[in-house]
Amino acid sequence: MKQSEAAPELERRRYYVVDQDIARRLKYDFLNKDDILIGGSALGTHRIQLRDLEFYYHVGLPPVSGTPILKVGDRRGRSAPLDFYGDQRFFASPRLKRLLLQFDSSAFEFAECKTLDGKDNDIEPYWWMEAVRILDAVDEPRSNFIRQTENPFSNRDAVDQARYYRLNDIVMKPDVVEDSHVFRLAPFSQRMIVSGDVVDECRRQKITGIVFTPLQHPSVLDCKKHLLFDNYPYWTKRGCC
Numbered sequence: 001m002k003q004s005e006a007a008p009e010l011e012r013r014r015y016y017v018v019d020q021d022i023a024r025r026l027k028y029d030f031l032n033k034d035d036i037l038i039g040g041s042a043l044g045t046h047r048i049q050l051r052d053l054e055f056y057y058h059v060g061l062p063p064v065s066g067t068p069i070l071k072v073g074d075r076r077g078r079s080a081p082l083d084f085y086g087d088q089r090f091f092a093s094p095r096l097k098r099l100l101l102q103f104d105s106s107a108f109e110f111a112e113c114k115t116l117d118g119k120d121n122d123i124e125p126y127w128w129m130e131a132v133r134i135l136d137a138v139d140e141p142r143s144n145f146i147r148q149t150e151n152p153f154s155n156r157d158a159v160d161q162a163r164y165y166r167l168n169d170i171v172m173k174p175d176v177v178e179d180s181h182v183f184r185l186a187p188f189s190q191r192m193i194v195s196g197d198v199v200d201e202c203r204r205q206k207i208t209g210i211v212f213t214p215l216q217h218p219s220v221l222d223c224k225k226h227l228l229f230d231n232y233p234y235w236t237k238r239g240c241c
Helices: 008-012 094-103 158-162 196-204 220-225 232-236
Strands: 015-020 046-049 056-059 069-071 084-086 090-092 108-112 114-116 127-131 144-147 164-169 182-185 188-195 210-214
Touching (some): 015 084, 090 094, 094 108, 094 196
Antiparallel strands (some): 015 188, 046 056, 084 090, 090 127, 108 127, 144 164
């Protein structure tokens, strides 16, 4: 499908970067991480090349030798476990997993975790999850972003010239994204991207522990819900939020 032939709804689709809600961040413990990671490595099993460069990264779940054991929630029992935990690793509650699979069943790898609440009681299993779909989907001439070369710690080489440091106002290529609702961007592989449809349903179901950075002009609800998204300074300078 050529970009000019892309369905209008794909042209209008909104996208967001997923992150943990630092205002509600509760501690979680991956209790047996050191015991089950084979060779101590947390690298995923999918090796991806960045464009045509001599640079590779890994996505997906790493090989493990047993069932992950996860502890979530407040040890004093004052608050329920959140639906989403993680920074480098993502863990999802059963209802968050069901929600995500409703929109995009082929975007993820999941591993079931034996799960304990803060008082060491068994609860319904959470899921270690990783988005494994990689797309090089940004229409760069029509988008506003900062390259990794602007990072003070950048090597300023060809790899950092290709990678993104921050996404501000992003136009995706509909012919690349097509019907995907969840993916990672090849030059921004450390973060998970979801469609506005996913975000709307997360908000409707009051999914906890998760925030969404808008990759387009923030809506009133975006500004009301999350004033700490990564590109907040970019949009406030333009009179938003």
